[in-house]
Amino acid sequence: MKTWVSNAHPVQKPIAVFLVMLTLATGLSLWGMERHTQANEQYRQARQNTLANEQRQRSQHAAEQIIASGKHLARQFSRTGANKQERRLNLIESLERIRHHPFIHQLAYSFPEPKSSTPVVADQQAFSCIKLNIRLSLLHEQILLDVIDQLKQEINAIPVIRQCLLKRNTSESESMLAAECDIDWYFLETGALPQ
DSSP states (O other): OOOHHHHSOTTHHHHHHHHHHHHHHHHHHHHHHHHHHHHHHHHHHHHHHHHHHHHHHHHHHHHHHHHHHHHHHHHHHHHHTOOSOOOHHHHHHHHHHHTTOTTEEEEEEEOOOOSOOOOEEETTEEEEEEEEEEEEEESSHHHHHHHHHHHHHHHTOEEEEEEEEEEEOOSSOSOSEEEEEEEEEEEEEESOOOO
């Protein structure tokens, strides 16, 4: 009994082989595409898991930093003997005194509202925070450090400088530099500090 291929016309044999090869190639391509899609999905899932883990680690690290910062603040207050509940009025009075410094030609300030009123808690102590934006025109950068140090001493608070931009004045003015700083001032809120 003869098979279809052996009975086929000589021209039909290459076509039959071509069709078989085409079917195999199509099948392999479809299988490869499916494997590629699965590999892409596995990679996407693995990447998503990695990003989620990194986010968890960042959140945990941020929480640890907040706790460490709070403890550091408590130690600083303990060292400086800051035990008064100084408030914005004392800060304003100090800023007004500093305004008359001979090397400060301009001083402006504002108190941006905090996004959250949650106090910082460290070592069983609560600290309130006053956010200050201060703009100065001054002769040199040491004056800025002196201003921050003077405020720190007068209002008995711990400054945390969030951002400070210092640039040369381009206008024809007496001052060589312009500074703008965002400073958080932390005050002891309640209780006595641990020894």
